[in-house]
Amino acid sequence: MNLLDFVCTDAIVPDLQPADKEDAIAQLVASLKQSGKLPGDEEPAIVAAVLKREELGSTGIGNGVAVPHTKHPAVDRLTATVGLVHNGIDFASLDGEPVYIMILLVSPPENTRDHLRALETVSRHLKNDTFCNFLKQANTAEEVVELLREADEGRIS
């Protein structure tokens, strides 16, 4: 599985300026909605579901990365977006470090395997410090897409 298989490039937010973690999640879900990836009036329900998941334990996975996520019947395939917080945000990550890169995932309830593979894909690339540093420095959605493509093609070592 590649990052660009499930990241909605139209929904990337390269300069999130959230008030807090909850606001960051709401802005990313809104971006997915605006890009046409969330049908109907499910945006508030999806924000609530992602926040409820965060209550069970932070999705900050280290290296300045968080993967807030939920399974929701509003989507019929795995979809995701990327948000960059250049100043960092407190995400209550286990390592205590701020988060700079957010990958928000929404997957259909029944597709556990794709969800796990998406988490594997994200973590495999983002454990690479070089890729993380390049991504943190990206200022436009186009730069983010190009970096995701380079990562998918194994051009970042």
Add this chain to the structure above:
Amino acid sequence: MADERNTAAEADAEATRTVTVGSPDGLHLRPITLVTRKAAAYDCALTIRKGDVSADAKAMIQLLTLAAACGDTVTVIGVGPDAERAVTEIADLIAATSAD
């Protein structure tokens, strides 16, 4: 002298256990959080291996790269103080049918 020998033996202690992932959704973020928290409580080095992929049990971002699904087999390896106990506790968490 005896204390020194015990300390040296502890530092060299090794333990390994192979288990089947019990969580119906596999080793997704919640069970991995539990494993990482448990591993962080120990001083020994802890590695979880699935096939050719190895991950530091104290690093969530590495554990996610295992993509271990329900029914997959993984090996927990501990080296250092309390390795036996740490490996047993982590293997039990991975084998639990629900890690919630």
